[in-house]
Amino acid sequence: MASNKVLVQQWLFMLFIMSVHVVATYGAIDSATQASLLKFRSSLSNATALSNWKPSISLCNGNKSDWAGVLCRNDVFYGLRLENMSLSGMIDTDALAEIPTLRSLSFMNNSFKGPMPTVKKLSLTRVLYLSLNGFSGDIPDDAFDGMNGLWKVYLERNEFTGKIPKSLVALPSLWELSLVGNQFEGKIPDFQQSQWRKFNLSYNNFVGPIPEKLSNLVNSSSFWGDIGLCGKPLDPCKPPTPKPKRQYLLIIGILVIVTAALALLGAILYVHGRRAKTSQYEMAHDHEEKAHKNFGYDVSLKESQSAELPAGYSNGEHEKLFFVRNDRERVDLQDLLRASAEVLGSGSFGSSYKAVLLSGPTVVVKRFKQMNNSGKDEFHDHMRKLGRLSHPNLLPLMAFYYTKEEKLLISDFVENGSLASHLHGRRAPGQSGLDWPTRLKIIKGVARALACIHKEFPTLSLPHGHLKSSNVLLDHNFRPILSDFALVPVINKDHAHQHMAAYKSPEFTQTDRTSKKTDVWCLGILILELLTGKFPANYLKHGKGANVDLATWVNSVVREEWTGEVFDMDMKGTKDSEEEMLKLLKIGVCCCEWNVERRWDLKEAVEKIEELSERDVNEVGSYSSNCSEGDMYSSRALTEEDFSFLG
The missing domain is CATH 3.30.200.20 (Phosphorylase Kinase; domain 1)
Structure with missing residues (x-):
């Protein structure tokens, strides 16, 4: 028995050592950060949504903040999410540049106008969202100089013109870029990034052939609406009109001379540059994966x-x-x-x-x-x-x-990892994403398992409580297997409120209440994550204030642009299946209804999911405009007006 106790002590000690995470911290945020944020606010117009920005209120409390739109992690300020606040005026980047811990910025869906803000002053920023505003004009070529750690740039639905700036093309760590719905023009530059999680240049005025490297990394949906483009993955380019022989030979001669002159220099730069880019790209991935791990x-x-x-x-x-x-x-x-x-x-x-x-x-x-x-x-x-x-x-x-x-x-x-790893993890070169039949199979299995849990635990208000993609495991046949369910009764209450998925729901963040329909909300978020391939960022925020969820993003996209933009660009096998995908999208939105009374119950959601097939089989249907209607589909053609219920 004594030897057993020695073993026990060793086990406890080693478990403790392995469970300690070394997290870089900068200490408590001091008054200088508050002063910089207040200076920034003074440059805004109609900033009533930021009225609770007061020096007397602590800026960060663990992983949350009482300042509207402020993002904190481990008592350290790291970003602003000022979305849907009707803000206008000037974005004072000088004030923001005074904050050394600033990493993430989002001004989505506000009323800012004028030229591109001078974001290059924010050289440590990793994430930049400026979509759905009124920014206009050409973006200077040096607009992103020095922002080598930038991972994500979203400039959707503004009025930008001119060519894509060279400094944006050269960002070594960039893996998500969306310029949808602007007036950019000219040829698409030769992006050198080797992997993309999202790349979309749709609905601009680009012309000419798509660069070969991009044509092998993205699909046709990345170029929808750019009628002047050609080449793989779009229609082939028409052969050029033959030129006079002498001029043709002259051009070839010039090209040969230039190629020979640059060959040696190009080889040297390629070797050194490739190593640097690869290193920075992997560092960016490691940072984001570490952030996900730190948030469970x-x-x-x-x-x-x-x-x-x-x-x-x-x-x-x-x-x-x-x-x-x-x-x-x-x-x-x-x-x-x-x-x-x-x-x-x-x-x-x-x-x-x-x-x-x-x-x-x-x-x-x-x-x-x-x-x-x-x-x-x-x-x-x-x-x-x-x-x-x-x-x-x-x-x-x-x-x-x-x-x-x-x-x-x-x-x-379970040998095949989690659904989250397949949707958001780094894939090997050439490895494809989950196709539509597999995703439909997964969500059907999840719905059936959730129904079983609700049946077996009828007295629990949260029969699952922690439904999210990292708790959906996949076997070798991609059969979904739910884990970490029905643990609410034995998890410490305060910890559950901080970390479990159900407590990110609108009913808990607003009224401190949950119900069986809260599991339905989690199912809806999972459906939207499965269809869009987007990470539900609200799960990265602990406790209250985590209201900005994936449903809000889907709402804005469906309301502002063609619904096809919603779906994950990595989802294969979608030919002739878009109608079924749209039906599942509607199911997800109805499960995420903020009004609990109007939200579907689990029985209705499961029944609608079971009706879906891998491909359209008969007539093309469309959505009704009301989640509470028993029959979701009608026989007329689908239009964007059918999504008016989201407005």
Whole structure:
């Protein structure tokens, strides 16, 4: 027994060491940052939405702020999300440049006009959203000089003219760019970025052939509405009109001379430049993946780290694994301690390990650190209820370990990772995204599993409580398997409110209330994430104030532009399936209805999902304009007016 306790002490110590995250912090935000923000606000017109910006109010409190639109992380200011606030006037970039921790800026859907702000003064910014304003005129070639860490640039639906600035093309870390709905013109420059999560130049005035490198990285939807473009993935370019022979030979001679003169220099610059760009690009990916992990939303596709399972706990309680299923091989605690293990990840509830038992099976061990308010009998009873659940789309609980301070949940290992990793993780070159049939298969399985949970836990107000794409696992056939469900009764209340998906819902952020329809809201967000490929940014904000969700973005896109812009550009196999995709989009929006009374219940949502097919089979239908109507579809053709219910 003494040796067991030594092993227990070693296990606890090693678990503690592995669960510590080294997070870079800058200390508390001082009054200088507040002064810079107030100076910035003074340059705005109609800034009533920022009336609570006051020096007497603390700027950051952990990962939230009482200042409207202010983003904080670990008590440090890092960005502004000033969206849909009717702001106008001048964006004082000099004032913002005084804040060294500024990384993210969004002024989407306001009333700013005039030339492009001098954003190059904000050299450390990673994310820039200026869409849906009235900015106009040519953008200077040097507008983005020095912003080498910039990942995302969104300038959609403004009135910009002229050519794409050279400094934007040269950004080494850029992986998302959208210039939709402006008046840019000329030829598309030769972007050198090797990977894109989003790239869209639709509805501008570009002409000429699409650069070869881009033609192999993006699909035709990136160029819709640019009638002067040609070449793959659009229609082939027409052959040029033959020129006089002498002029033709002269041009060839000049090209040969220029090519020869630049060959050596080009080779040298390519080698050095390529190394630098690759390094910066990978750093950008690592930073974003680290941010997701720090917020309990791990979407990384990196290989797991090797580890040893720690030796156990030594709090004097009986050290025993409690098995809740009879269809799994039983092992004792020592078998688990001797297993080879890998760290799978660490989220807001604790660490996860992949353990290969000596007897052969592979299991996942999850250590939960925020269940200390649960009594032993209560915990045991609830785990037994979870063990009795049986559904092909639910991850069965195999066993658990209980002490007053530590809890372990043991389940099967699912080999294909999470849905989040497939939607948002970094893919290998040539690896395609999830196609439409696979995504429909996934959402159908999720809906069936959610219905099972609601049936088996009728007394719980939140039968799932934590439905999000990182908790949807995929087996080798891409069958979805839900995990981390029905844990609300045993998670510490304060921690649940800070981290669980259900508590990002509008009813909780506004009224501190949840219901079974809150799970439906989470299902709706998951549907929109699956269709758009966009990460639900509201899940990265903890606690209240996380109201700006994916549904808001879909709302704005559907209202302002052709609905085809909503869908993930990486989704393959969509030919003849757009109508079914639009039906699922409508289901997602109706599940995300802010008014809980008008929001669909789970039964209706599941029924509508089950009606969907991989491809259109008969007549082309369209949406009704009311989520509460029993029949979603009619026999007339689809128009944008059918989405007026979003307005």
